[in-house]
Amino acid sequence: ETGVTQSPTHLIKTRGQQVTLRCSSQSGHNTVSWYQQALGQGPQFIFQYYREEENGRGNFPPRFSGLQFPNYSSELNVNALELDDSALYLCASGARPMNTEAFFGQGTRLTVV
Amino acid sequence: GIQVEQSPPDLILQEGANSTLRCNFSDSVNNLQWFHQNPWGQLINLFYIPSGTKQNGRLSATTVATERYSLLYISSSQTTDSGVYFCAGNFGNEKLTFGTGTRLTIIP
Numbered sequence: 001e002t003g004v005t006q007s008p009t010h011l012i013k014t015r016g017q018q019v020t021l022r023c024s025s026q027s028g029h030n031t032v033s034w035y036q037q038a039l040g041q042g043p044q045f046i047f048q049y050y051r052e053e054e055n056g057r058g059n060f061p062p063r064f065s066g067l068q069f070p071n072y073s074s075e076l077n078v079n080a081l082e083l084d085d086s087a088l089y090l091c092a093s094g095a096r097p098m099n100t101e102a103f104f105g106q107g108t109r110l111t112v113v
Numbered sequence: 114g115i116q117v118e119q120s121p122p123d124l125i126l127q128e129g130a131n132s133t134l135r136c137n138f139s140d141s142v143n144n145l146q147w148f149h150q151n152p153w154g155q156l157i158n159l160f161y162i163p164s165g166t167k168q169n170g171r172l173s174a175t176t177v178a179t180e181r182y183s184l185l186y187i188s189s190s191q192t193t194d195s196g197v198y199f200c201a202g203n204f205g206n207e208k209l210t211f212g213t214g215t216r217l218t219i220i221p
Contacts, residue, residue, distance in 0.1 A: 033209070100144075100161075101158065103158060104158075
């Protein structure tokens with residue numbers, strides 16, 4: 001059984017650019033959630049995808065968008081990057097319709113300069 | 114909104130000591146998880162514990178859902194236990210709401 005994997009592990013972007021982060025779900029899981037963790041804080045929910053559709057969103061602007069693919073992998077896209085977008089981005093996979101244990105990837109550390 | 118508070122925020126212990134970390138939540142929880150965040154940022158699953166008590170080696174956890182709290186016990190601490198511990202709950206929607214975290218430092 002493979003775990004949740006994310007790529008890349010580190011990324012440096014310039015303010016105003018766009019970025020795409022990727023996540024492969026754990027085998028047997030059908031939901032993917034994305035979280036943003038700023039330095040010194042707990043992770044904050046961005047959104048969840050289930051059956052290739054957004055299924056719940058946190059307090060993040062529309063320039064944060066995502067995709068889920070038929071193989072349950074996912075992308076997080078952030079447009080018009082701002083300095084405050086610098087953070088650790090975590091992907092979690094789980095199973096629905098039952099709320100079950102979530103498993104996280106190792107994260108992508110994004111730095112916006 | 115739903116509040117998840119952890120205490121203490123920081124804890125410094127000598128190797129071999131025992132510790133108790135607490136997680137209080139403001140609403141009924143569907144499921145609750147404890148995580149250890151390693152220095153590289155990965156969240157390591159410790160317990161999935163909506164209610165009751167579980168043990169895994171030197172670690173154990175108890176959730177009393179009716180009283181809206183969970184406890185994580187670490188016995189005979191080792192330096193590798195250092196890091197940030199988070200509790201996170203699902204409160205009837207699709208997201209996990211994370212606590213404020215406890216930073217544990219184990220001194221050799």
